[in-house]
Amino acid sequence: MDAGLQLGLVLFAFLLGVAMVANARMPETLEREDDAGVLRARVKALEVEVSELEGLCRAASRARDAARERAMRLDGEAIRDLRRAFARRYHPDRVAGSVVERRVKAEIFSEFWAEIERVERAYTSTTT
Helix, strand or coil, X not given: CCHHHHHHHHHHHHHHHHHHHHHCCCCCCCCXXXXXXXXXXXXXXXXXXXXXXXXXXXXXXXXXXXXXXXXXXXXXXXXXXHHHHHHHHHCCCCCCCCHHHHHHHHHHHHHHHHHHHHHHHHHXXXXX
16 A cells, blocks of 8 residues: 555544544543543644644655656656667668668568557656
8 A cells, every 4th residue: 555545544544533532522520620631631642643644644745746756757768768769770761781681670660669659658648
């Protein structure tokens, strides 16, 4: 399970518990006045913990988004590099050699170029 999702679920469960404590009715007769103070202190501590967890969740989300952006940028660069290298080596306008060799490379180029374009289109459609 994604770490961000796990953190979100933990935070949700925790907030649900805080809401239940906050909405719980105080007993009509407290055995000691200290009980109310203890409960208030506990609620305050839980609120502080919720605030800290929310901050951690926001930080984790920012880190995840930044990592995803870096990975997509690197993937795009890799696809462009592959495309350039393949074209330099197999494009019919750049091939030298015998007639047979040029024909073979042109055939390889036409078959694989379509596949490279398909991969590039699939990548582009996921990044926009």
